[in-house]
Amino acid sequence: MAINWFKYSAPTTFYPLAGKLIPWFAASSAILFAAGLYLGFVVAPSDATQGEFYRIIYIHVPSSILSMFLYLVMAGYAALGLIFNTRLSSMMASAVAPTGALFAFIALWTGALWGKPMWGAWWVWDARLTSELILLFLYLGFIALHASIDDPRRADRAAALLAIVGSVNVPIIYFSVKWWNTLHQGSTIKFTGTSMQVTMQQSMFTMLAACWLYAIAIILMRVRSIILERERNTKWITELAEVKK
């Protein structure tokens, strides 16, 4: 097993493997998106208290979840790269970051759009919203640091350190913000996720899976470009079919 794992952690084998996998992930993601949208907009009934607005949930919740989860994935890869000096892990970390940031952005955006009809304001300084915003800043910090260092090895290592420090801090931020908020304001108006209907749940999970697969596909695509760029001096790159063409 271990041998296998190391084999696929080498860019040489990973690059073609990723190339083969991408279409599958992309296609299943597209199908699930279509299914999820159908379930969410046609099959699922409208909500008693929120009318049609609640349907934002099918994009909002998956993107919120992914934005948080991808941060951990990114930090994990970065840590691997820093500790074991595996090139591919660092490349994966820098491929994950933009997608994570975009999901954070979508979560913020759709949340804001939801907030307007529900709370009458685009934004309130609620704990969850605020920590999501901070998460976006952490992503942007990672990307900006990586972008402003020219030497890719140094950039990987510096950004990895930042991601690790950040991931230690994320729970602290989350609890501090939550606490800060609840101290003042009894309760912000919140959507009580009371016993969700089955079809609603199904469409939510379908959309979540779709977003997941999309994230995997796009990250693999991005990492392939990064591999090409970083390894352009090596022999195996010059022998690739798409390069020779």
Add this chain to the structure above:
Amino acid sequence: MSLDIWMRENPLTYVWVGSYAVALLVFAIEVAMVVHKRKITLQQVRLLIEAEESA
């Protein structure tokens, strides 16, 4: 305000255009950027190889 009224009258359009269209647009832009990046990178790699062969 007019946006408020419009929103209450057309909730589905609001949800669609506001969230889903934007999200899909974001995905589309991301895909386009990644594809473009791949094209550029391939080009650069080829240029580099040619330069090395001629040198």
Add this chain to the structure above:
Amino acid sequence: MLEVSNLACSRGDHRLFSGLNLELHPGQIMQILGANGSGKTSLLRTLCGFIQPDEGKIAWEGSDVRDLGEDYFAEMMYLGHLNAIKDELSALENLRISAGLSGLPLNEADAIAALRRMGLKGRERLPVKVLSQGQQRRVALARLLVIKARLWILDEPLTALDVNAVALIEGVLAEHLAGQGMVIFTTHQPLNVAGVRSLSLS
């Protein structure tokens, strides 16, 4: 003894050198030759551990310098393009602080003596920023006199020095070698020290 085997180093897309071997025994001095941009500075910085080599090994007294860490640093001294002196502090303060950093506190009299020997008499207590280029370099070089490291790694030590100062440095190098020290250096200027071996980066 410093032993470098099969060292390779690249910057950007550019392979600077590879398969480089060198040995430096006590009492030996080696000059790295090469045109501008041939990788002399990169080699010296690799020897200090600032740059990770692509391949190869650097050993000090038989052990890899990366494992030795601070034990290697205690026996080695690097002087680069930058002078590592603080503009606002005087030459005297600068010298005492850098000695302290190397773990060898220095009293004022010794520091002044070293600075005088470097031809900075009467300038010991001026803030370094008012000194001329050459005088600033002399302040940096005064560390050679007070820090007891066996291996000296010097990157263009003669920059901005006038003829007197060059002669002085030649004397200091000869003394260090006589005391079983080791020196590895680069320069584009002529330097008269006996027994210089050279290594050329083509």
Add this chain to the structure above:
Amino acid sequence: MLEVSNLACSRGDHRLFSGLNLELHPGQIMQILGANGSGKTSLLRTLCGFIQPDEGKIAWEGSDVRDLGEDYFAEMMYLGHLNAIKDELSALENLRISAGLSGLPLNEADAIAALRRMGLKGRERLPVKVLSQGQQRRVALARLLVIKARLWILDEPLTALDVNAVALIEGVLAEHLAGQGMVIFTTHQPLNVAGVRSLSLS
């Protein structure tokens, strides 16, 4: 023609020189000699107008340079300890911008030709920060080839240059002199150009 009469200059409490006279006619070249800290850089910066002299007059073609202002700058070029190049820009961009600043826009082909002549072939489009010390100095010196100033004021132009580059600069200087240019410079390194007069700051 540059004419300096009875110039005096001091830094801090320290009188660097006084009663200094010099004349530089078309086709002439003058080296300022002196030990480290004798005031060479200060003299050159005074000639550029960065430092106000304590006494004395600096005249260009008979008029005081302070009255001439930009007319003097148009005929003069200064190259100091600092390279005046931007780390992030390529050698090519740097050269074209500094030519533009001097009011002489430069097309790409000419700029590349100048850089190649300075031995930077293949490095024209790299960001300057990845170049070695000597290569960076060469980028700065490429300005000598493209800016048509009659008076060159050069402070240690040979710093960090290897022997090939030094020979190249010697050629460029000789060419400039042959074309009725004027040069005033300092260096601690040997430089072979015919007809160098020298002025020593004791």
Add this chain to the structure above:
Amino acid sequence: MKNLFGLLLLIVRRDLLLAMRRRADVLTTLIFFVMVVSLFPLGVGPETDMLRKMAPGVLWVAALLASMLSLGRLFSADYLDGTLEQMLLAPQSLSVLVLGKMASHWMVSGLPLVLMTPVLGLQFDMSVQAIGVLMLGLLLGTPILSMIGAIGAALTLGLRGGGVLLSLLVLPLCIPVLIFGTGAVQAVTSGLSISSHLSLLGALLVLAVAFTPWVTAQALRISME
């Protein structure tokens, strides 16, 4: 005349090129702005009413700080690598050159803030009208900040800790801009006329364009001595 304009263009092009090379810079000024603005609710608490009242002040102060921070780099990079020496020796008008640097500084660090303002205004629950006036004020005011700031940047050149010293010199001079800018927003929310505030800002802008380049050029000459 044409020559001067060419010089202006050359400098603006050069500085924008540099900014493109360090693209992170442009973005980070913007993000700094967003972040400072977002810190306030965290410090002050989430009450919408109070936040709405604070909003114009907070945004203006943040814009001031963001442009102050980025001012540190206006001349210092050129100073450290010797380019500034060469600029002073260029046979061209130093004031025009300085104006070019101011213009590109504003494009890189002022303009993005103005464009970002609506989003932040919404976060603070400001009305659309108030946001409009705030943007207009910032549009007139941020160039003034860049220009006044340039004087400070020139004077503190080469001094250690220049960044903070700079703020110290420049912030008091920028207070009128801050007062007129926030005044306009407060006027519009209480239904008063905004024209007097904005026209005062406009007048300041004209004055700044007329005088600050020359003053900055003098300050540069003094600093290089």
Add this chain to the structure above:
Amino acid sequence: MKNLFGLLLLIVRRDLLLAMRRRADVLTTLIFFVMVVSLFPLGVGPETDMLRKMAPGVLWVAALLASMLSLGRLFSADYLDGTLEQMLLAPQSLSVLVLGKMASHWMVSGLPLVLMTPVLGLQFDMSVQAIGVLMLGLLLGTPILSMIGAIGAALTLGLRGGGVLLSLLVLPLCIPVLIFGTGAVQAVTSGLSISSHLSLLGALLVLAVAFTPWVTAQALRISME
């Protein structure tokens, strides 16, 4: 052990000596703090009630920004003149050396802010009790800011636009400190217990002392490559 302590002392002494030589630096951080705090009433308007409520937040945010600004210089001066290279090559513990630099940074840029707080608090009409808690919070919190900031300073070493990038990296990480610090003041004004906030700050401080010097040392090694 004694040796490490000696090194710590050497570095602190050296950095304080340097700070004395550039005395303007110390003052300017302080004055920046005072000025940012005083800008707010100008931007927000003079209502005492609102100002009193805003005060802890404004003071904390200003302290955060002031320490951010001075962080830019924490390593960069040493980096530019080559001293940092020598420090990395020193046969001594880099973490201890870094801890020394953090300590002197705090003494120069954090401590004066704490001492200045009472005056500013009175300007905002805060109660004496609230001012006491605010100071206590700042006393515990500003060292954490210096230490977290040091990581950012080390990571952005030698990068152009470092100052703003630094804020971008560090400000989000400092948010808990801000929240607990202002939370304590708000607790005391509404008659609640402050001990939980302050003990959390204390815990953060202990964590920071334990880990940040080592992380910063690693960051420095990465940056010097």
